[in-house]
Amino acid sequence: MTVPAPAPPPPAHPPASAADSRPASRWRVPLIAAVVACGAGVGLGWLLWADGGSPASSTDPDDARADAVGACQAFRRVPELSTVFSDFKNTSQSRYERVEAAAALAQSAAALDDRYEDLDKALQNVRQHVVTYNVKGAEAKSAHEKVRSLCAPYGD
Numbered sequence: 001m002t003v004p005a006p007a008p009p010p011p012a013h014p015p016a017s018a019a020d021s022r023p024a025s026r027w028r029v030p031l032i033a034a035v036v037a038c039g040a041g042v043g044l045g046w047l048l049w050a051d052g053g054s055p056a057s058s059t060d061p062d063d064a065r066a067d068a069v070g071a072c073q074a075f076r077r078v079p080e081l082s083t084v085f086s087d088f089k090n091t092s093q094s095r096y097e098r099v100e101a102a103a104a105l106a107q108s109a110a111a112l113d114d115r116y117e118d119l120d121k122a123l124q125n126v127r128q129h130v131v132t133y134n135v136k137g138a139e140a141k142s143a144h145e146k147v148r149s150l151c152a153p154y155g156d
Contacts, residue, residue, distance in 0.1 A: 064113035071105035071123060072151035074098045081126065081135040081144045096130060102147075103127040122147045 077098055078084065084095045103123040110120035125143045129135055 062112055064109045064116055067105045067109035067112065068116045068119055069154045071102040071109060071119065072154040074105065075102040075123065075126075075147055075151060078102070078144075081129055081140045084130055084135055085133070099123075099127055099130045119147070119150045122150055 075098065078095055084099070085092045086095075103120075103126070106116065106120040106123040109116035122143065126147055129140045129143055134140060
């Protein structure tokens with residue numbers, strides 16, 4: 001028969017509780033202060049460098065020039081009409097939507113101020129080319145160039 005092994009000696013100090021095994025919470029306050037400081041820095045930077053001087057950023061609902069500038073800004077991102085439709089659905093969709101948005105803004109500008117009727121007619125013509133998939137050829141190219149020339153005074 002074998003003799004049972006003696007019991008191990010008791011620990012010199014009692015085991016630590018779960019609460020005592022967590023690291024000290026001294027890092028929390030500096031971390032929270034750093035997050036708040038970063039957020040304040042981003043907000044301050046946005047306020048200082050936000051482009052509120054752009055004519056398209058007007059909040060006046062009856063600002064025809066802001067609509068015309070917005071139309072030209074949207075159209076500036078439309079490539080040559082023959083390349084509006086691509087093999088990538090998202091690319092084609094975004095280009096199509098830009099043409100639609102530019103045409104809608106030009107229409108709004110013309111409704112508020114007769115000086116923008118030429119821009120409206122030119123963008124409605126381009127819109128019609130895109131909607132009917134008539135985006136190739138000299139006529140489509142001419143329509144695209146006409147809008148570009150009408151938008152030239154509004155710059156970048």
